[in-house]
Amino acid sequence: MTLPEYPPLAKASEGEPFYVPCGNEVAMFERCHARGLAVMLKGPTGCGKTRFVEHMAWKLDRPLITVACHDDLSASDLIGRFLIRHDGTVWQDGPLTRAVREGAICYLDEVVEARQDTVVVLHALTDHRRLLPIDKTGELLMAAPGFQLVISYNPGYQRMLKDLKPSTRQRFVAMDLDFPGEDAEAKIVERESGVDAPTSRALVTLARRLRALRDRGLAEVPSTRLLIAAGALCVDGIPVREACLAAIVSPLSDDEALVGAMRDLVDGTFI
Amino acid sequence: MAEAEEVLTDAARHATVFAQRLWRRYSPAPDAPASLSLSEVAERLELLLSAVFGNSYRLRIAQPPARPTLLGNWFGRTPRPQRLAAVPATDGTSIWLPRSLDIPDRALAANLYRVMALQQAMRIRRGSALSLWRSLPPLAGALYHLLEVQAAERELLEEMPGFAESVRALRACAHARRPPLSAFGSARRPLEARVRALLIGEADCVPQSPTPEASCELAVRLLAEWGLEPASGGRIGQEPLFADWWTGMLLAPSPHHQHSAGAQSPFDPTQAAPQSVRLERRPDIRQARPDEDESEESGPLMIQLDEPHPHAEDPMGLQRPIDRDDADAELFGEMLGDLPQARLVASPGRPKEVLLADDPPDASANALAPGVSALQRGIAYPEWDYRTQHYREQNALVQVRTAPPGNPAWVAETLESHQGLLEGIRRRFELLRTHRAWLRGQVDGDELDLDAYVDAVANLRAGSGLTDRLYRTQRCAERNLAILLLIDVSGSTDSWISQGRRVIDVEREALLLVSIALQSLGAPYAIQAFSGQGREAVVLRDIKTFEEAYGQEVALRIASLEPEHYTRCGAAIRHASANLMCQPAARRLLLVLSDGKPSDNDDYEGRYGVEDTRQAVLEAVLQGISPFCLTIDRQASAYLPRIFGATRYALLPRPELLPTVLLDWMRRLVQG
Ligand SMILES: Nc1ncnc2c1ncn2[C@@H]1O[C@H](COP(=O)(O)OP(=O)(O)O)[C@@H](O)[C@H]1O
């Protein structure tokens, strides 16, 4: 048996990360970067927030340090800690401290997932002095030029259940990202998954219809990422309807009527 | 109040006062039980339509035509063959579909329903029903109709090419079910032949028309071109096109009916409850003729049970004999069902008969009754109207009240008799309480674990390697939970269950025990009791707020709970959700304790209430609240899964067990 060749999903590391702008976000981000302003990216899961930051880091020629936030993330996970060795202790910078020293872009993905007391360490970095106090070493770090703090979160996700404190939100320039327009999204899906143009177009049409079911019980709507996954399955020879059911419909809901209607949409959208 | 038997079928009520026994009994054909019914697929269809068209349309049950023999004779104009089955239709805003397709193959039936719904929605989007096609001569009108059907279908398939197969199936079924060509009179035959050719896809000469207006012009042109006009003036009737599942019908846009001024009669409970009977079909709504209100001779009137109570009146000016108060509602229902049309009027007073129809006339409930704004006190919440798939803004007013203190003796007695139980419960809830705890000897953590380090260094000196478990970390196993208990104290809790105790007695007792037990959990909790009478008075009593600690005052308020009014749950759940959302907690639990389904003294009874409550629950879920319902209604399994979802409710087979079961569920939910 031979294994099929898998087309690469994304070529982030080599050269320019592929990003299709949806509005003026690129110019806005550049201005914020030049002024050292912290940025908050809001938008649904899989709408391209991470890709956007990767693209901007490449464009601004800055290193990018990404931290995926989770509810166990502690302040020392961000700032650093003493490592204990047989001959004593050594201080090791956390990702945030490293970014501050190197003048990198530090991207905290899904920041609402982090504990409130962890998020507070960001505060001093976001006012005009851009300082990071490191309690454990007594150091007071001044951010190197080029350092920028970027956080992302998904306002729809578990709405209100987890939220940033208003005092935290105030410190960021917020940029609303949403799913790309129809043409742009079709282009993205085609390129990222390698699927043919008509199928990519149909996948996007399907997604737009499914997104109309938001607030009718569908808490999360299908993202560009899911479309790319479905497209990639098609490229691997899975029939398109099956690929959509597996990659798009099933992940989104268990509700009988909703799944039924979504199946109908899949059936109607593809020949 | 008439109890609606079915939850999914519409049980909006129509009051009819009917005056004449002109028509004979109507014997309904019983539904074949196995075939798929519209109510089974309605929700799925609604979702499909709103996804495809970005717009939600009200799905309604299409009615079979009035029986031909009588009416055909009456008007003497409609030539044979005449349609017997219900067909899909639209008036430009709503979509009607047959109640059942009577096809044994359920998958095929679902497919046909889907295509019918999509085709009707596409006709709505094109505006097929709204153009001025009615002013065309009948045959041109029929052609217009066919052109629109064809054009809408083509647009549909452009957007949803995957349904081509289903469309073919629908055409085939429609074709097979048309009466034989020989059944048509010679005047209608050329048209019928065209329809058949279209149905089997052999009429390639039909041009695609971009708009309904273009179709009107095209229809006139084609009429001449095709020479469909009967030479010798044979009878073609007003509607020469024989409607089927594929062609459907284009109905006149629904008129807005008026209320008769000042006709507001207070509900008089002393009067006997109206007789009620289900209508097999209700007449279509007829517009009043300009002179009708003055003339002695008026057409059929049908009156809707919204306030003020409307009623139906007979055609031909024959009023219902006043002495026939004992007349049976069933017979009226049958007679009304045979009417092709009736005019909708509203009149004060209480109806004598209530006729239930599958497809109620357009309600005028959206209009606020006069004087409401003056009365407006309380917090307004919207209600979900499943028929329009929209919220009715500010439809329900929640009045927050406090509960007066009740009998201290009851509190003392209850506590004493449950002393043992309470102790056990307290302990179990204490165990659920959480603390911040230091986890020692971790590979990673916030701080050095000094003890571990000392041990490690000693071990190292002694020659073994250095362990890496040298940190300690603070884990907040904290629950971070807020709980709101929402208690139904509607009139139905007045009913007796066992040992001379009422539902409310058991509820009160359970509530007292739980509110004591919850104290030991340490999470903020609140208790609210609700009932309602009309949408302007949904009463919500604060038994315990989140801020307040449990104490004798709370206990006394619980003691004072007595059955009141109806169960207008939607607004209560919305209010409770709003309260709960103000609590800074990671998890929010809304526990609804109820003894019956949504009800009120208006259209909240029946499907409207169920759907509004479901929507309120859905809103709560979307806000991140975990709702749960505990109920002692034995019929609840018919509607609770619909409202709360399959896993978010529990039925209590023996109400006396409420205190233990409630506590048990609380524990499970808190842990979950
Ligand atoms: N505007 C865009 N340009 C290019 N690719 C995009 C864009 N939006 C989404 N994508 C694709 O969607 C995938 C998911 O996006 P991602 O940035 O991970 O989403 P998020 O971080 O918002 O959850 C990416 O891997 C990328 O392939």
Ligand SMILES: [Mg+2]
């Ligand atoms: Mg991401």
